[in-house]
Amino acid sequence: MSGQKSSNDMRIKSLLDILPSKIAYAHCDIPCGIYDPHQAQLAAHTVIRMTQLLSEIKRDNETKAEHDIARMTHVKEQHSDIIEEELNTLRDDYFKEEHFKQYPNLNDLFVKTLKSVGKARQNIDMVAAQEALAGIQEVAEVFFKTKGVEPVRVKSVYPTGGEIVLYK
Amino acid sequence: MLLLARFRIVGHSMEPQIKTGETILASGIPYWFKTPKINDIVAFEEKGDVLIKRIVRIAGDRYFIQGDNKKDSLDSRKFGFISRKQILGKVFYK
Numbered sequence: 001m002s003g004q005k006s007s008n009d010m011r012i013k014s015l016l017d018i019l020p021s022k023i024a025y026a027h028c029d030i031p032c033g034i035y036d037p038h039q040a041q042l043a044a045h046t047v048i049r050m051t052q053l054l055s056e057i058k059r060d061n062e063t064k065a066e067h068d069i070a071r072m073t074h075v076k077e078q079h080s081d082i083i084e085e086e087l088n089t090l091r092d093d094y095f096k097e098e099h100f101k102q103y104p105n106l107n108d109l110f111v112k113t114l115k116s117v118g119k120a121r122q123n124i125d126m127v128a129a130q131e132a133l134a135g136i137q138e139v140a141e142v143f144f145k146t147k148g149v150e151p152v153r154v155k156s157v158y159p160t161g162g163e164i165v166l167y168k
Numbered sequence: 169m170l171l172l173a174r175f176r177i178v179g180h181s182m183e184p185q186i187k188t189g190e191t192i193l194a195s196g197i198p199y200w201f202k203t204p205k206i207n208d209i210v211a212f213e214e215k216g217d218v219l220i221k222r223i224v225r226i227a228g229d230r231y232f233i234q235g236d237n238k239k240d241s242l243d244s245r246k247f248g249f250i251s252r253k254q255i256l257g258k259v260f261y262k
Contacts, residue, residue, distance in 0.1 A: 021191060024175035024211055024218040026182040026235060027242040088189035092178040 035094040037140035040086035041164050043079040044133035047120050048160045050076040051129045080121035083132065087114060095146070103142050109135060133162065140165035150157065169196030170257040175211065175218065181235030181242065182220055186262055192220070196257040199200070204231060204252075209259040212250055220259060231255065 025070050050072045057072075059065050091110045094140040111133025119128035137153070149167040156164045172195045177186055186192060186209070194211040198250025204210060208223050210233065221243050225232035230249035244250065 019172065019193075021174045021176050022218065023178055023193070024194075024220045026177050026186060026188065026220050028180050028237075028240045074177035084189075085187075088187070089180075092188050138245035 016131040035090060035143070037086070037090060037136060037143050037165070040083050040136045041133070041140060043086065044117075044129070044136050045156060045158050045162070045164075046079040047076055047083070047117075048126070048133060048162075049158070050079070050127045051120065051124055051126050052160070054124045055126070068108075071090045077121060080117055083117050083136065084114060087117075087136070087139065090143065094143070099142070099146050102146075106139075106142055108163065109138055109142075113139065130162075137165045169199065169255075170194055170211065172212070173257065175220070176226065177220060180240055181237050182222070183237045185236050186208070186220065186259075189219065190262055192259050194220075194257040194259045196255075198258045199255065204255055204258070206247040211256045211259060213256060214247065214250065214254065214256045217258065 054069065054072050054076070057065050057069060087110060091107075095106065113132055116128045116131040116135060119125050120132050141151040144165070144167040147167070151165050152168050153163040153165055156162050172193065175192050175194060177188055177190050177192060178240075180188055204223055204224050204226075206226060209220060210223060211218055212218055213219075213234070221233035221235055221241070223231050224234045224244075227249065229252040231252070232244040232249050234243045234245065
């Protein structure tokens with residue numbers, strides 16, 4: 001039975017791929033107009049930090065190691081969720097059709113970045129975590145440009161090093 | 169009414185069940201044989217847009233629809249009942 005269910009799921013997934021997609025709104029009550037890519041950048045640095053710490057776990061005390069792994073993985077999951085939610089909000093609520101026309105690579109950038117976030121979430125993968133941050137920073141630069149301010153990269157003060165994108 | 173359509177969701181009002189950015193399938197075919205019922209998630213037309221919400225009350229052929237994320241949803245609490253004609257289909261896959 002489960003084989004039949006998964007085969008039905010596969011058929012439906014194929015339908016999802018074939019059918020053209022339209023937009024349906026699950027409208028929120030209050031379009032607040034307050035958007036900022038900062039939260040996604042902070043969350044991406046957190047995912048990088050958790051990836052670092054998970055790679056450095058020492059196994060000399062097995063109970064402590066398991067406890068720490070559980071906590072770090074949980075934080076990595078939570079912050080991956082934050083990134084996905086923040087990116088989806090920027091893509092679906094903030095950026096408008098004219099922005100996607102003006103920056104034709106923007107949609108691909110979102111897709112690529114969200115894939116990296118997924119990889120960083122599923123694995124202890126520093127390359128994917130860094131790619132996620134790099135993608136978010138590119139999105140942040142486009143965001144600030146659409147706001148009419150000049151984006152600037154500054155050195156982060158986090159243990160992860162690297163940069164964050166702010167504006168002048 | 170829809171035969172079958174795929175929609176990408178924009179907005180947070182159906183969270184946690186359906187999140188912004190997710191893709192869903194909706195079809196009007198289930199409503200060829202049965203009328204929409206309470207708890208169905210439906211795609212419907214409102215002022216030219218397609219919206220997704222859940223039916224929470226039925227009065228004759230009028231439907232009171234609401235987002236699952238009640239704290240942040242624009243729905244029948246604001247624009248009132250919708251009519252049967254506005255319902256395009258039932259959301260059956262996400």
